[in-house]
Amino acid sequence: MLLAALLISAAAASPGELHLGASAGLHQPLDGPMLFSWLAAPRAAWWPVPRWGLVGELGAIPGLELDDHGFQALEPRIGAALRPWPELAVGPHLGAGMGLASHQPDQRLNDVPSDLADRHLQAWAGLGAGWSAAPWLRVRADLRWSQGFGGDDPHRGATGLGAGLGFDLVQPLGEPPPPDRDGDGIPDPQDACPDQAGVLEEGGCPAPEPEPEPIPGIHPDDATIWVPHPHCEHSDAAHVAQAVERLDPEQRVVVSAPGYLPAFVQADQLPGLSLEAAPAQGALVIVASPGDLLLVDGVQVNPGDDGVALLNVPEGSHLVEVSGGGRRSVGKIAVSQGHVTWLRPQGAEPHHALFSAGSASLGAAERERIARFAEQRAGYGYVLQGGHSPEGAAATNAALALARAEAVREALIQAGVPEADIELQPIAAPTLDGDPNLQRCCLITPVPGGRP
């Protein structure tokens, strides 16, 4: 009882519920004859939370019979109790704990030696079911097992089983909990949606449906998206979501932005696309002649066998110097980021005078072109190199190539070029993979400064 009183006093100052009640039933020692004894047990329990509680009980068995002797037993016990589903009106409960068993001989029944009185520790465990008949009343049925400690002594080693019916009077402790109709733990006065279970962040209303993951944009955000035929439309990076939604996932698009390398991707690759920053450089192709010396910003560069040099250089102005074949060309060239600039030094390019198959006669149009070529290069000398296509006899072809060079020399002289400024060189051997139409020609290479 002292324990129960302590329990009650502790509970009184704490939140939760206080249960006061009693049970009555039968008790039977398991190792004795089947002589059911009445039992009664007033009880107090404190449930600080709906699911767990502490219980104190005083079991009284006025007619306990052990070893052919009658006893009056008092068994105060304490323990822990569990209600797995407190929200149910009818639900199970479990309990376990320790207690003290006090057995006093019942002199009214028989003459029992007084030294048979005993006190010993006892363990107990029980289960049962309860029904919350009213907010203040819970009716219960219990089944309890107990085991004494003390070896072979008939008291101390006793094992018993008790069953009973009882009730608990329920008294809420502390402030009565505010109403919470939807059971979401948020009191109705603070619940904006008292009839809908919700979350605190939304004031008691249901959490909103999670928004779909935003479609990540494109870096940089000033990029533009070009959707080619049949759409032929520009969109901007701020509208990636619409573009992805509207286009076939495999639709190829071009994403570009100033200062970045353009990307050619499928529409489904647009989200999160990050363009690669473009290095500020461009390409410079110097179209010189084989053997020319090339300097870019004072540094010699090596052209290919065809006299063409290709460089990737920083954006900006570059000094290009080409010399060879008696000429020298110096000039500044601007190179722009992302662009390729072909530079052909002035006057260095030869001209192909074309002939028909098997012919060494210049047409009127070609003759006119030769005259214009010479007119644009006053003061130049010319090296002529006749050519022919691969088919046909070698001797005939050689003669034909020479005749073509002679025809061009005559055209140049007619155009005002001094004969001394014209030089004929051996024919150029044709290649089988070349264009025969272009090989039926005479190569006219201008040389600055007059006589070659």
Add this chain to the structure above:
Amino acid sequence: MSPLLLIILPVLQAAEYRVVHLGDSVETIAQALGEPALAADIRALNQIDADTQPAIGSLLELPITPGPPLVEQQGAVLHASGEVTATLPDQAPGPATPGLELPQGSTVCTGPGSYATLRLARSSGGLAHDDVNLLAETCLTLVSAVSRAAERSSVLRVESGSIAIRAADESPGTVVVETASGITTGRGGGFRVSREADATRTEALDAPVAVLGAGQEVAVGAGQGSRTATGQAPSPPVDLLLGTIPQRPQLDQPLRRPDFGWTAVEGALGYRVEIATSDDFSSIVAADGAPDPSWAPQLLFLPYRVQGLWWRVAAFDRVGFLGYPSEPRELVLPAGVGP
């Protein structure tokens, strides 16, 4: 900015224009609209007296007619290479960048060596559209762009330079090009209009056009051209030169030396070479003239961060008409160009 820059805005006050052709009168035009009673509205809108008829080649504003709604549209800049400026109504000139919307009344100008492509009218809800290429040193004003269901109509004014109306892939739209010398109107695109010193040159490539000037109209068939001197009737149509065949650089041959060559066209006075970053030449990046069937520029400047480069060439005759372009041929950049 809208996700698609070609916004189609239904506007009740959208203006639709119609060219007055040979044989047209206010009454026949109203009848063609399905409402003879609209003749009075046409006269009122265009301030035409009851006893007179509009001159051939004039542009009439049409009244609102029953049927599908007339939708006024904004144009847009599709491509701009070099120095291209746009002057929007009531605004100062600014750079014409791809995607820029062009309300009606906008003017776009290209500088030397600069090119642009503009989107004109677009069919309501469809993919059909009319586009115009602006060559270098061209100024163009978008007067009107409207659509009515699948039908669409654009009116342009060319102040200077040369434009090419691209052939429409889908249903044909009507494009009217107005210059100081006359009017060219075509359906389905595929024609060029160029301003000359005191004349306008029209070349019809893919579809016939009508050229109107000084109250006269000349039908110019596909493959023909006509010139309209200011204050004079359009010249009789002349045949355009046929296309040539590119020869150099050969297919798949890297462009180490920019030596271009093609077959000569009989009767050609010269040639015009164009290089673009698309095979439909909506994005021209370089163009030049050549007196011979070859072109070896001393300086050539091309972008390399592009999907590709294509070139084509067309011959022009002794009176300046530019003929059919050759088939586009792709250019291959030399290995090692770019990062």
